[in-house]
Amino acid sequence: MLKIKALFSKKKPGQADLSQGSKKSFKGKTKSSGADNRNVSQDISSANEIYQNRNTTQYSNAIADDHHMKSLTDELVATIDSDSSPSDNITTENVETVIPESEINVRESFEDQISYDPLISDGSLPEESVVMDDSQDDDTDDEHLEDETPEKSFLEQKELMGYRLINKIGEGAFSKVFRAIPAKNSSNEFLSKNYKAVAIKVIKKADLSSINGDHHKKDKGKDSTKTSSRDQVLKEVALHKTVSAGCSQIVAFIDFQETDSYYYIIQELLTGGEIFGEIVRLTYFSEDLSKHVIKQLALAVKHMHSLGVVHRDIKPENLLFEPIEFTPSVKPKFRKSDDPQTKADEGIFTPEIGGGGIGIVKLADFGLSKQIFSKNTKTPCGTVGYTAPEVVKDEHYSMKVDMWGIGCVLYTMLCGFPPFYDEKIDTLTEKISRGEYTFLKPWWDEISAGAKNAVAKLLELEPSKRYDIDQFLNDPWLNSFDCLPKKGESSQKKAGTSEKRHLHKKQFQLFQRDSSLLFSPAAVAMRDAFDIGNAVKRTEEDRMGTRGGLGSLVEDEESEDNYNDARGDEQLEQNMFQLTLDTSTILQRRKKVQKDDLGPQVPISATIQE
Numbered sequence: 001m002l003k004i005k006a007l008f009s010k011k012k013p014g015q016a017d018l019s020q021g022s023k024k025s026f027k028g029k030t031k032s033s034g035a036d037n038r039n040v041s042q043d044i045s046s047a048n049e050i051y052q053n054r055n056t057t058q059y060s061n062a063i064a065d066d067h068h069m070k071s072l073t074d075e076l077v078a079t080i081d082s083d084s085s086p087s088d089n090i091t092t093e094n095v096e097t098v099i100p101e102s103e104i105n106v107r108e109s110f111e112d113q114i115s116y117d118p119l120i121s122d123g124s125l126p127e128e129s130v131v132m133d134d135s136q137d138d139d140t141d142d143e144h145l146e147d148e149t150p151e152k153s154f155l156e157q158k159e160l161m162g163y164r165l166i167n168k169i170g171e172g173a174f175s176k177v178f179r180a181i182p183a184k185n186s187s188n189e190f191l192s193k194n195y196k197a198v199a200i201k202v203i204k205k206a207d208l209s210s211i212n213g214d215h216h217k218k219d220k221g222k223d224s225t226k227t228s229s230r231d232q233v234l235k236e237v238a239l240h241k242t243v244s245a246g247c248s249q250i251v252a253f254i255d256f257q258e259t260d261s262y263y264y265i266i267q268e269l270l271t272g273g274e275i276f277g278e279i280v281r282l283t284y285f286s287e288d289l290s291k292h293v294i295k296q297l298a299l300a301v302k303h304m305h306s307l308g309v310v311h312r313d314i315k316p317e318n319l320l321f322e323p324i325e326f327t328p329s330v331k332p333k334f335r336k337s338d339d340p341q342t343k344a345d346e347g348i349f350t351p352e353i354g355g356g357g358i359g360i361v362k363l364a365d366f367g368l369s370k371q372i373f374s375k376n377t378k379t380p381c382g383t384v385g386y387t388a389p390e391v392v393k394d395e396h397y398s399m400k401v402d403m404w405g406i407g408c409v410l411y412t413m414l415c416g417f418p419p420f421y422d423e424k425i426d427t428l429t430e431k432i433s434r435g436e437y438t439f440l441k442p443w444w445d446e447i448s449a450g451a452k453n454a455v456a457k458l459l460e461l462e463p464s465k466r467y468d469i470d471q472f473l474n475d476p477w478l479n480s481f482d483c484l485p486k487k488g489e490s491s492q493k494k495a496g497t498s499e500k501r502h503l504h505k506k507q508f509q510l511f512q513r514d515s516s517l518l519f520s521p522a523a524v525a526m527r528d529a530f531d532i533g534n535a536v537k538r539t540e541e542d543r544m545g546t547r548g549g550l551g552s553l554v555e556d557e558e559s560e561d562n563y564n565d566a567r568g569d570e571q572l573e574q575n576m577f578q579l580t581l582d583t584s585t586i587l588q589r590r591k592k593v594q595k596d597d598l599g600p601q602v603p604i605s606a607t608i609q610e
């Protein structure tokens with residue numbers, strides 16, 4: 001409950017982005033180190049290396065080998081351990097991770113050379129240009145990307161080196177995500193050849209530290225070893241870098257920059273957007289398309305788990321995709337529960353390619369990930385030389401949190417609404433804790449027994465009985481055909497000819513303009529149901545007492561600090577945030593169908609308990 005409070009009380013009201021909607025909740029569960037951002041004495045060696053070797057290591061994921069992976073993992077162990085105790089064996093004491101002055105100067109002089117300077121920082125261009133018109137769209141063909149004009153003057157551009165921010169494509173509680181292109185005169189030839197466009201997550205330092213209370217916590221005296229906002233960002237970067245190397249189902253990490261005011265996380269751009277939006281658009285996915293998406297997610301999770309990293313925030317918003325050409329169905333099929341007037345056609349599904357306009361799918365957002373053990377030592381972080389049986393059990397428990405997340409995503413894709421929901425947070429929390437879900441009639445009537453079995457094995461309450469990632473990957477339903485996209489083509493080319501890409505893009509933009517769907521009560525409720533669900537599971541995981549994990553210490557302390565406040569605010573919290581699934585568009589639509597065509601209406605809360 002404490003974590004849930006943190007999640008929802010920190011939401012920014014009125015975040016809206018018509019170009020690619022994403023209204024997200026706070027995730028930076030951090031504890032201040034009390035250290036100045038620019039002068040951290042007990043800090044992270046990986047970050048130091050990222051800064052110092054940026055020009056040589058920034059695109060290392062594309063070329064990572066085992067040796068590189070090993071050193072990254074070792075760095076990460078050190079990173080994680082620096083949170084734990086000043087007397088631990090593995091420490092990074094006295095390692096300074098400030099950006100060298102020389103580097104800052106280089107940036108400033110580099111900025112002078114950037115040809116688009118006139119647009120920078122005057123803030124005068126209007127916000128209305130968020131959605132591109134067709135003529136601008138044509139300009140985004142790969143061949144002309146480098147000439148693309150930024151949509152407006154972005155303040156975030158001022159301190160960024162080597163990339164031009166073009167338009168905002170997403171938003172988190174404390175971040176903005178931009179589509180960007182490597183600057184024309186970028187010295188980084190490898191980057192500009194391999195990535196015509198990139199996504200840049202920009203985190204404003206001031207926002208992060210004020211909300212995390214870094215200044216306030218500075219005075220507590222005991223926290224020289226605690227995790228500051230900065231450490232949290234660096235941890236996300238280190239984990240993203242580690243897990244994306246050598247895994248094509250994880251959004252590639254490209255580069256990282258820290259400046260006076262911002263952190264910039266530069267990553268591979270997935271042009272389709274979030275799977276979340278596609279569920280809302282299509283209402284639900286066919287079993288084939290669900291398999292196609294979930295298998296790619298499962299491979300991403302397998303890779304992470306093999307490195308000892310748990311994602312802990314698996315949800316449709318964190319699944320991004322590359323669009324493919326949409327081929328309409330000759331004769332669209334409807335389920336009994338569909339409203340033929342409103343159900344969008346998913347189109348033809350092609351094994352190894354995809355369907356519904358969805359091709360390659362990748363897992364993103366490592367802000368809540370944590371490392372449970374190091375790949376090399378197989379011992380939990382923070383311990384040297386032995387692994388107690390209960391710790392091994394805890395590791396597995398942590399990983400099962402991701403399996404539960406996969407189950408929720410699969411359930412949601414198959415039917416269009418999440419497995420657990422209630423209008424009240426506390427009731428929802430209880431349902432999740434008790435594993436109370438059902439294959440709701442009539443929406444699940446036509447879904448195969450194989451799919452239901454896979455979902456049931458993933459949503460098994462008892463972690464030891466729940467599928468692990470290998471069991472899921474061997475599930476007979478999942479393997480009824482080879483649903484993975486073909487290898488070999490770069491994801492940025494996957495959508496076929498630029499003409500076809502434009503076609504889909506136009507369809508997609510049209511959909512995106514209809515923000516009423518993405519921000520409808522149904523969509524908001526679905527987002528919230530996932531956020532609450534993940535928070536509940538993480539809380540349970542913490543209660544189980546994961547010993548080695550990075551997050552446990554940090555979160556435990558946060559819980560302790562917030563405990564009293566949380567109790568006082570509990571009622572307020574419940575009033576402020578109520579899930580409104582009952583009034584949601586998707587469920588309204590379904591209720592309407594149910595009422596008109598399928599007999600008596602069943603209240604959502606009642607059906608859940610069936």
Ligand SMILES: Nc1ncnc2c1ncn2[C@@H]1O[C@H](COP(=O)(O)OP(=O)(O)OP(=O)(O)O)[C@@H](O)[C@H]1O
Binds near residue numbers: 024173177
């Ligand atoms: N690589 C990418 N390619 C395309 N879009 C992206 C990419 N990364 C992020 N986005 C978009 O930006 C949104 C926000 O990104 P992200 O989830 O990383 O931010 P966040 O700050 O972690 O959000 P929060 O912490 O509030 O969950 C995503 O949901 C997605 O819509």
